[in-house]
Amino acid sequence: MLSIKDLKVDIEDKAILQGISLDIKPGEVHAIMGPNGSGKSTLANVLSGREEYEVTGGDVSFLGEDLLELEVDERAQAGIFMAFQYPVEIPGVTTATFLKSAVNAVREARGLEELKPVEMLRLIRQKADMLGIDHKFLQRSLNEGFSGGEKKRNEMLQMALLEPKLAILDETDSGLDIDALKIVSDAVNQLRQADRSFIVVTHYQRLLNYIVPDYVHVLYNGRIVKSGDKNLALELEEKGYDWIKEEVAAGIPSL
Amino acid sequence: MSDSMQTLEAHTRSDYKYGFTSDIDTETLPKGLNEDIVRAISAKKGEPEFLLEWRLKAFKYWQELVEPTWPNVDYPPIDYQDIIYYAAPKKKPKYESLDEVDPELLDTFNKLGIPLDEQKVLAGVAVDAVIDSVSVKTTFKEKLSELGIIFCSFSEAVKDHPELIKKYLGTVVPIQDNFFAALNSAVFSDGSFVYIPKGVRCPMELSTYFRINAANTGQFERTLIVAEEGSYVSYLEGCTAPMRDENQLHAAVVEIIALDDAEVKYSTVQNWYPGDKDGKGGIYNFVTKRGLCAGKNSKISWTQVETGSAITWKYPSCVLKGDNSVGEFYSVAVTNNKQQADTGTKMIHLGKNTRSTIVSKGISAGYSHNSYRGLVKIGKKAENAHNFSVCDSLLMGDKCGAHTFPYLEVDNNTAKVEHEATTSKIGEDQLFYCMQRGLSEEDAINMIVNGYCKEVFNELPMEFAVEAQKLLAITLEGSVG
Numbered sequence: 001m002l003s004i005k006d007l008k009v010d011i012e013d014k015a016i017l018q019g020i021s022l023d024i025k026p027g028e029v030h031a032i033m034g035p036n037g038s039g040k041s042t043l044a045n046v047l048s049g050r051e052e053y054e055v056t057g058g059d060v061s062f063l064g065e066d067l068l069e070l071e072v073d074e075r076a077q078a079g080i081f082m083a084f085q086y087p088v089e090i091p092g093v094t095t096a097t098f099l100k101s102a103v104n105a106v107r108e109a110r111g112l113e114e115l116k117p118v119e120m121l122r123l124i125r126q127k128a129d130m131l132g133i134d135h136k137f138l139q140r141s142l143n144e145g146f147s148g149g150e151k152k153r154n155e156m157l158q159m160a161l162l163e164p165k166l167a168i169l170d171e172t173d174s175g176l177d178i179d180a181l182k183i184v185s186d187a188v189n190q191l192r193q194a195d196r197s198f199i200v201v202t203h204y205q206r207l208l209n210y211i212v213p214d215y216v217h218v219l220y221n222g223r224i225v226k227s228g229d230k231n232l233a234l235e236l237e238e239k240g241y242d243w244i245k246e247e248v249a250a251g252i253p254s255l
Numbered sequence: 256m257s258d259s260m261q262t263l264e265a266h267t268r269s270d271y272k273y274g275f276t277s278d279i280d281t282e283t284l285p286k287g288l289n290e291d292i293v294r295a296i297s298a299k300k301g302e303p304e305f306l307l308e309w310r311l312k313a314f315k316y317w318q319e320l321v322e323p324t325w326p327n328v329d330y331p332p333i334d335y336q337d338i339i340y341y342a343a344p345k346k347k348p349k350y351e352s353l354d355e356v357d358p359e360l361l362d363t364f365n366k367l368g369i370p371l372d373e374q375k376v377l378a379g380v381a382v383d384a385v386i387d388s389v390s391v392k393t394t395f396k397e398k399l400s401e402l403g404i405i406f407c408s409f410s411e412a413v414k415d416h417p418e419l420i421k422k423y424l425g426t427v428v429p430i431q432d433n434f435f436a437a438l439n440s441a442v443f444s445d446g447s448f449v450y451i452p453k454g455v456r457c458p459m460e461l462s463t464y465f466r467i468n469a470a471n472t473g474q475f476e477r478t479l480i481v482a483e484e485g486s487y488v489s490y491l492e493g494c495t496a497p498m499r500d501e502n503q504l505h506a507a508v509v510e511i512i513a514l515d516d517a518e519v520k521y522s523t524v525q526n527w528y529p530g531d532k533d534g535k536g537g538i539y540n541f542v543t544k545r546g547l548c549a550g551k552n553s554k555i556s557w558t559q560v561e562t563g564s565a566i567t568w569k570y571p572s573c574v575l576k577g578d579n580s581v582g583e584f585y586s587v588a589v590t591n592n593k594q595q596a597d598t599g600t601k602m603i604h605l606g607k608n609t610r611s612t613i614v615s616k617g618i619s620a621g622y623s624h625n626s627y628r629g630l631v632k633i634g635k636k637a638e639n640a641h642n643f644s645v646c647d648s649l650l651m652g653d654k655c656g657a658h659t660f661p662y663l664e665v666d667n668n669t670a671k672v673e674h675e676a677t678t679s680k681i682g683e684d685q686l687f688y689c690m691q692r693g694l695s696e697e698d699a700i701n702m703i704v705n706g707y708c709k710e711v712f713n714e715l716p717m718e719f720a721v722e723a724q725k726l727l728a729i730t731l732e733g734s735v736g
Binding site for chain 1: 682683684685687688689690691692693694695696698702703705706707708709710
């Protein structure tokens with residue numbers, strides 16, 4: 001599904017990612033963990049096509065295509081979805097209007113017909129019900145005045161509607177209380193399926209109690225310094241990141 | 256400059272869609288302005304003596320005035336002797352059905368996407384179409400006259416209802432008001448007149464399409480709307496103009512009078528030729544629009560969507576004289592390329608418990624400059640007056656400018672005046688977010704801008720709101736073939 005080879009990325013001439021390689025197969029959930037400033041969010045943003053990042057080396061192929069050659073909207077249409085850490089507000093545009101436009105844009109790019117308004121409404125309501133989202137929410141301006149939990153739930157609703165092949169969750173758990181965290185995790189778990197993969201970027205292990213990953217990678221100083229299964233996350237929870245930093249400093253090769 | 260900035264600029268550099276001229280015979284007076292021209296205009300229109308006197312007084316006064324220079328706009332000096340002050344389509348008289356109308360004129364309307372016949376049937380809108388200076392076709396007049404509503408060209412009103420013209424003309428915008436109002440008063444050629452009798456609620460939107468057509472013809476429209484006690488009317492004004500190389504001066508005057516418990520809603524969609532990418536050509540739109548809430552509980556509401564003109568200079572205002580009267584101003588002003596706009600409103604609170612609302616949304620793109628200038632004045636006797644103002648500016652790209660000049664004069668300490676102002680760039684974060692959901696850059700910009708303008712669009716009648724959205728898309732994006 002996604003193959004990253006020796007990816008190097010700069011921001012304003014500063015090297016942030018210094019050679020990342022990662023293979024993700026259909027249906028897998030990969031957690032990317034690491035201390036602040038390790039490059040986790042950079043990886044998420046580069047994959048979704050944000051501009052201010054400069055790729056200085058490496059390849060990324062997604063479903064056989066050179067991902068780095070695609071524009072942001074083309075990546076989305078091809079099936080990459082990013083759940084934002086800080087979803088933006090768009091005043092004056094209702095959530096329903098936004099969802100409708102996004103779904104139809106993606107459908108058009110995928111060679112499907114636009115949904116009729118009635119069908120669209122039915123679809124949006126059905127997904128909203130699935131995620132326990134109040135329909136009133138749909139008539140409010142996109143993310144404007146939403147609580148942190150509501151914004152993240154809105155991200156999940158968009159994910160459910162756009163049916164991505166690869167969903168990237170960029171610190172979706174940040175700023176959420178335990179109830180909101182459960183709601184978001186439930187949404188992800190409902191959307192897990194054999195042909196859909198996830199990259200879960202997180203600083204904390206607690207999210208991974210709910211979204212159980214197949215693999216856990218530790219990013220430090222722009223490199224993946226350790227990979228393992230869900231137990232690695234538990235180990236990090238218990239011991240913190242310092243032992244990994246020490247291992248890196250001592251030159252112990254990663255697993 | 257980032258890639259998305261470049262794309263933004265490419266999107267905002269589109270050609271004027273309505274740039275064409277129609278070839279209708281016109282009868283014109285020679286260039287220049289003097290007393291004889293003023294007399295000739297009045298004579299051509301067969302005006303009564305009082306109106307000629309009024310024009311001459313205005314002309315005399317205008318000669319003593321100097322063109323103002325305070326607005327935040329820049330243009331070469333206007334040679335007022337190099338302008339033709341009167342042009343009328345030759346085809347007369349009036350027609351009973353559309354079949355009799357000059358087919359080229361109908362074609363012009365078709366190109367604009369506003370065919371008269373379609374509007375008659377579908378929209379139920381009575382249209383007083385002003386091509387250049389003389390009104391050519393008025394529809395729905397009979398239906399309106401059953402209710403006692405007068406909706407006609409200004410010239411007709413002068414002939415048929417001179418007493419109303421005499422009573423109200425110049426009572427809101429006197430000839431001494433300003434340089435351009437004085438000029439207009441001296442040479443106005445035509446315009447629209449609306450009279451809604453006591454207690455009548457006008458059952459349809461009244462609309463006028465203005466169109467500057469003959470080369471080098473200054474347009475000096477005069478509109479007068481009188482709403483008697485307890486009446487209501489919604490009036491729409493919309494316009495596009497053909498592409499021209501030379502600047503065309505437009506100095507219109509609109510006067511509105513609302514008596515006790517009357518309400519007037521005045522909506523404008525303005526799309527005159529803004530000049531080319533270098534700012535060459537384009538209309539100078541120097542307009543005086545003012546409403547007088549003369550009676551208690553009266554209400555006047557201005558809604559404008561300004562996308563055109565090389566220079567826009569106008570401040571639709573409300574004088575809130577009647578107790579409990581309400582003034583509103585909702586505006587979207589878009590400037591692109593080298594366009595300049597200095598626009599806003601004046602809310603003059605004179606009566607008790609008067610309220611006003613100002614919502615101004617400026618959008619600047621290209622190399623344009625967009626200024627909001629607004630005055631809120633609370634008079635000594637205006638107990639418990641309340642004003643709420645929001646002035647937002649949106650910048651597209653990094654070569655344009657937005658400016659805000661709010662003026663406040665409060666002479667009564669019971670007044671409550673609130674002002675909010677924001678300036679934002681069309682966010683790269685917003686664009687990225689929308690595009691990450693699969694929207695094209697163009698659709699994303701469109702959506703964000705429409706959302707930004709929504710408060711104002713909500714005030715427009717439905718069909719006008721749709722037109723305004725289209726205009727905005729055309730003005731800001733490369734959707735023109």
